[in-house]
Amino acid sequence: MRVSRGAKIAGGTVLGLGYAFLFAPILSVIVYSFNESRLVTVWSGFSTKWYGELAHDDRVLNALRLSLGIAAFAASGAVIIGTMAAYALARFGKFRGKALFSGLVAAPLVLPEVTTGLSMLLLFVLMERLIGWPQGRGAITIAIAHVTFAVAYATVIIRSRIASLDPALEEAAADLGARPFAAFVAVVLPLIAPALAAAWLLSFSLSLDDFVITAFVTGPGATTLPLLIFSSVKLGVNPEINALGTLIVGVASMVALTATLLQRKSG
Amino acid sequence: MSAATARRRGVLALPWIWLGLFVAAPFVIVLAISLSSAGYGSPPIDFFIGWQNGHPTFNINLDSFELLASDQLYIRGFLNSIAIAGLTTLLCLLVGYPMAYVMARAPARLQPLLVMLVILPFWTSSLIRVYAWIGILKENGLLNGLLLHLGLISQPLVILNTPIAVQIGMVYAYLPFLVLPLYATLQKLDWTLLEAAADLGAKPWSAFFRVTLPLSWPGTLAGALLVFVPASGEYLIPELLGSSTLPMISTVLWTEFFGNRDWPMASLIAVMLLLVLAIPLLFLRGGQATAGRV
Amino acid sequence: MAPLIRLEGLTKRFGETVAADDVTLDILEGELFGLLGASGSGKTTLLRLLGGFETPTAGRVLIDGVDVTALPPYERPTNMVFQSYALFPHMTVAANIAFGLKQARMPKPEADARVEEVMELVKLTELGKRKPSELSGGQRQRVALARALVLRPKVLLLDEPLSALDKKLREHTQFELMRLQRELGITFVIVTHDQDEAMAMCSRIAVMDMGKVIETGTPRAIYERPQCRFVADFIGGANIIDAEPVGPSRVRLPALGVECAVTDSLPAKGWVALRPERISLSHEAPAGGPWPAGQVEAVAFHGDFQLYRVRMDGGVELRVAASNVPGDPKPGERAFLSWPADAPVALSR
Numbered sequence: 018m019r020v021s022r023g024a025k026i027a028g029g030t031v032l033g034l035g036y037a038f039l040f041a042p043i044l045s046v047i048v049y050s051f052n053e054s055r056l057v058t059v060w061s062g063f064s065t066k067w068y069g070e071l072a073h074d075d076r077v078l079n080a081l082r083l084s085l086g087i088a089a090f091a092a093s094g095a096v097i098i099g100t101m102a103a104y105a106l107a108r109f110g111k112f113r114g115k116a117l118f119s120g121l122v123a124a125p126l127v128l129p130e131v132t133t134g135l136s137m138l139l140l141f142v143l144m145e146r147l148i149g150w151p152q153g154r155g156a157i158t159i160a161i162a163h164v165t166f167a168v169a170y171a172t173v174i175i176r177s178r179i180a181s182l183d184p185a186l187e188e189a190a191a192d193l194g195a196r197p198f199a200a201f202v203a204v205v206l207p208l209i210a211p212a213l214a215a216a217w218l219l220s221f222s223l224s225l226d227d228f229v230i231t232a233f234v235t236g237p238g239a240t241t242l243p244l245l246i247f248s249s250v251k252l253g254v255n256p257e258i259n260a261l262g263t264l265i266v267g268v269a270s271m272v273a274l275t276a277t278l279l280q281r282k283s284g
Numbered sequence: 285m286s287a288a289t290a291r292r293r294g295v296l297a298l299p300w301i302w303l304g305l306f307v308a309a310p311f312v313i314v315l316a317i318s319l320s321s322a323g324y325g326s327p328p329i330d331f332f333i334g335w336q337n338g339h340p341t342f343n344i345n346l347d348s349f350e351l352l353a354s355d356q357l358y359i360r361g362f363l364n365s366i367a368i369a370g371l372t373t374l375l376c377l378l379v380g381y382p383m384a385y386v387m388a389r390a391p392a393r394l395q396p397l398l399v400m401l402v403i404l405p406f407w408t409s410s411l412i413r414v415y416a417w418i419g420i421l422k423e424n425g426l427l428n429g430l431l432l433h434l435g436l437i438s439q440p441l442v443i444l445n446t447p448i449a450v451q452i453g454m455v456y457a458y459l460p461f462l463v464l465p466l467y468a469t470l471q472k473l474d475w476t477l478l479e480a481a482a483d484l485g486a487k488p489w490s491a492f493f494r495v496t497l498p499l500s501w502p503g504t505l506a507g508a509l510l511v512f513v514p515a516s517g518e519y520l521i522p523e524l525l526g527s528s529t530l531p532m533i534s535t536v537l538w539t540e541f542f543g544n545r546d547w548p549m550a551s552l553i554a555v556m557l558l559l560v561l562a563i564p565l566l567f568l569r570g571g572q573a574t575a576g577r578v
Numbered sequence: 579m580a581p582l583i584r585l586e587g588l589t590k591r592f593g594e595t596v597a598a599d600d601v602t603l604d605i606l607e608g609e610l611f612g613l614l615g616a617s618g619s620g621k622t623t624l625l626r627l628l629g630g631f632e633t634p635t636a637g638r639v640l641i642d643g644v645d646v647t648a649l650p651p652y653e654r655p656t657n658m659v660f661q662s663y664a665l666f667p668h669m670t671v672a673a674n675i676a677f678g679l680k681q682a683r684m685p686k687p688e689a690d691a692r693v694e695e696v697m698e699l700v701k702l703t704e705l706g707k708r709k710p711s712e713l714s715g716g717q718r719q720r721v722a723l724a725r726a727l728v729l730r731p732k733v734l735l736l737d738e739p740l741s742a743l744d745k746k747l748r749e750h751t752q753f754e755l756m757r758l759q760r761e762l763g764i765t766f767v768i769v770t771h772d773q774d775e776a777m778a779m780c781s782r783i784a785v786m787d788m789g790k791v792i793e794t795g796t797p798r799a800i801y802e803r804p805q806c807r808f809v810a811d812f813i814g815g816a817n818i819i820d821a822e823p824v825g826p827s828r829v830r831l832p833a834l835g836v837e838c839a840v841t842d843s844l845p846a847k848g849w850v851a852l853r854p855e856r857i858s859l860s861h862e863a864p865a866g867g868p869w870p871a872g873q874v875e876a877v878a879f880h881g882d883f884q885l886y887r888v889r890m891d892g893g894v895e896l897r898v899a900a901s902n903v904p905g906d907p908k909p910g911e912r913a914f915l916s917w918p919a920d921a922p923v924a925l926s927r
Contacts, residue, residue: 028386028389028390029386031382031386032386032387032398035382035383035459035463038379038456038459039401039405039459041420042416042417042420042456043405043416045420045426049419098298098299098302101295101296101299105292105295105296105299109292109295112292112296118299118300118303121303121308122299124307125307127561128517128557129516129534129554129557130517131517131537131538131557132314133310135314135537135541135550135554136310136311136313136314136554137306137310139313139314139317139547139551140305140309142327143313162306164302164306165306168299168303183662183664185661185662186664186666188631188664189658189660189664189666189725190666190677191630191631191651192629192630192651192656192657192658192726193677193678193681193729194652194678194681195681196652197291199681203677204666208668219407225409226409226410228410228411228520229534233541243411246409246411247411250415250418250524251524254415254419254422258412261412262412265408265412266412269407269408270408272407273403273404273406273407274400276407277400277403281396
């Protein structure tokens with residue numbers, strides 16, 4: 018349909034304002050991370066000194082290390098379990114308990130984070146009492162909780178990819194003599210690899226970003242990056258957080274871009 | 285048992301165990317704890333089923349239920365949550381519908397970029413994005429600085445730590461949840477229908493209200509749910525931008541748990557949240573509801 | 579000679595639907611056997627039962643005397659050409675073809691030679707390094723064929739192998755398939771909904787409907803001497819006319835008001851199948867009558883013949899396919915119908 022000039026201008030304005038709303042806050046963080054002044058809102062000159070301070074802040078570095086480790090574990094666990102769950106949901110037709118199964122898979126997507134966090138903490142407390150594991154709470158309990166909610170997201174991505182594959186491909190592999198596992202490795206796995214990578218990246222960034230659930234299931238000594246940021250934010254705006262935020266935004270954007278390209282490739 | 289059945293069980297075993305242990309069991313436990321009474325031990329609960337002298341003992345405690353029903357704090361928390369989430373949904377619709385519409389009608393080669401720009405904030409630390417608003421909204425923040433500079437106001441506005449700040453933050457955080465499913469629906473819409481409507485004499489506005497709007501209803505509904513449900517359980521935004529001026533149900537739960545160490549009460553609120561929010565969504569959730577987040 | 583494939587009381591139910599209903603069928607070695615039926619007739623299910631992709635609800639499948647009913651596809655001496663071809667999109671043509679040999683752990687030099695040989699057989703030699711997405715429909719079909727043939731199966735199963743090709747290529751490919759089958763001597767079982775295709779290619783055909791095999795025979799027998807109304811109608815759309823026996827090999831056709839000779843005697847009331855292309859049309863009553871007459875309702879031009887719809891005086895409508903009809907009857911004009919004595923086929927069911 019022909020689009021009039023007026024409509025084009027109106028459309029452009031709508032989009033411009035919308036994107037400005039979405040990106041202005043992030044941009045303000047980036048800009049002020051290069052501000053020399055400690056007073057975050059007064060521009061006093063360009064400087065990268067906050068990045069330097071960040072690099073020497075042991076608390077930040079330790080939190081970063083912990084967060085990255087947990088995120089890598091959570092993403093890998095979520096992709097493994099998510100692939101199995103997605104395969105079952107996409108290929109097994111009806112199986113006993115399927116409704117419950119898919120409900121449990123999706124539950125973390127719809128549950129309020131406080132509910133997920135609290136209920137997982139209660140589980141860990143009870144488990145420690147009954148079987149003595151996990152002892153206390155910390156990196157392990159955080160990792161378990163993150164795997165659990167990331168499985169939900171990973172399953173959605175992987176399932177839609179498996180469902181879009183022609184089931185005859187696996188049948189053809191079987192017909193040509195491949196046992197089921199060999200057929201999966203030779204045919205299905207290479208074809209869903211982009212989706213697996215995208216699921217891994219999403220799980221990784223969700224884990225890296227999680228605050229609420231982590232706050233419930235963490236214990237003394239296990240301070241992830243979001244926990245650290247939250248406690249300093251409660252004390253007010255500070256330029257080091259601006260610098261950290263800028264770095265996070267930069268890395269996250271690249272991860273997002275990669276994942277989107279992978280998703281598109283896997284169509 | 286055939287080989288195929290054994291194989292299926294092999295694939296399902298790990299997911300079943302994991303989901304059973306870390307999703308299903310916590311539900312049951314949180315339900316059980318909500319029926320127990322608060323204690324002073326560690327953990328601070330008297331479990332409602334005990335074991336004494338070879339017999340099970342039951343000590344079901346409904347105090348939390350009574351308190352929940354009578355104390356204004358909880359009722360206000362729930363109502364605040366629903367009001368904020370509702371208003372957020374409405375505002376997101378007002379801002380997001382035009383955005384999604386323009387995106388869907390943009391030149392095809394631009395659309396992937398436009399979508400990417402809406403998805404990007406998803407991947408960016410939510411904490412940092414909420415934090416950014418503190419710098420903008422506080423008394424000596426960017427917004428007041430701009431308005432004072434332009435001479436639009438003479439005194440800085442107090443926005444941070446008020447319900448308005450919470451509302452702004454909520455709309456900001458949840459806008460993409462609405463735009464993406466709506467865009468997906470509008471993008472699939474057959475625009476020749478609009479041409480047909482125009483051909484049959486409909487003016488653009490009436491074509492929009494009679495054709496586009498009804499056809500985009502599924503996407504609108506999905507988007508609205510994707511905003512409303514998580515928004516009513518939101519914790520970070522009311523906590524960081526509203527301080528304690530606007531207790532939402534998640535912040536109340538948080539205080540009960542971390543502040544008052546009242547685990548049964550916190551559990552009961554969690555159960556209520558589950559019943560009120562999650563279960564309806566589980567039923568309504570189609571594939572599109574989650575597809576929007578990816 | 580013992581049959582290569584024997585199906586015994588083979589039944590497959592999907593919930594309420596019966597996709598294969600107590601099918602018993604023998605297929606001989608070296609046959610190009612066709613399973614012909616409309617969509618939903620169960621022909622594909624039967625093929626999938628043969629390949630091991632479905633487990634039967636009841637009955638047995640024997641191949642070369644061995645009961646393979648419980649064997650999965652990867653342990654059966656059958657290979658399949660899928661309707662979608664199911665080529666592995668991430669592998670080259672050569673890798674697709676070598677897939678089965680690799681699964682069988684054949685040494686590479688030997689496997690390479692086999693792949694080379696079969697690519698020559700289906701004329702793919704130049705395309706080994708291409709990906710399936712870079713091939714035309716006809717080339718993909720040949721890759722699918724080569725991938726299955728390279729394993730030298732006892733039985734090659736083909737699920738609508740020509741349906742994705744355009745009309746011109748289809749005819750060429752029919753001949754190619756027949757050539758391959760003759761050269762290799764492998765038994766082909768081919769599923770198709772296209773009766774012309776089945777007629778042209780197959781040594782024998784089983785016509786299926788609602789999960790049952792209705793009739794089995796050579797294309798000529800099925801076409802010229804169908805045993806039942808379903809087959810007479812399904813193959814070539816014969817006119818089916820009510821008939822009553824009046825003597826040995828003679829019936830009366832009440833709807834047309836005439837008597838005629840038939841192939842076999844009818845024991846009781848039954849029907850006669852009369853193929854449209856065996857009926858002649860004329861303005862004048864032909865000799866040897868009486869012949870029935872009617873009014874031409876419509877004529878459709880089909881190039882090599884015209885299809886007439888004639889409303890007979892008794893009320894029934896008959897289809898006549900004829901070329902070069904003297905006087906060229908137009909819609910609205912009256913015409914006589916006549917046929918050679920061996921045209922009407924008696925049907926008792």
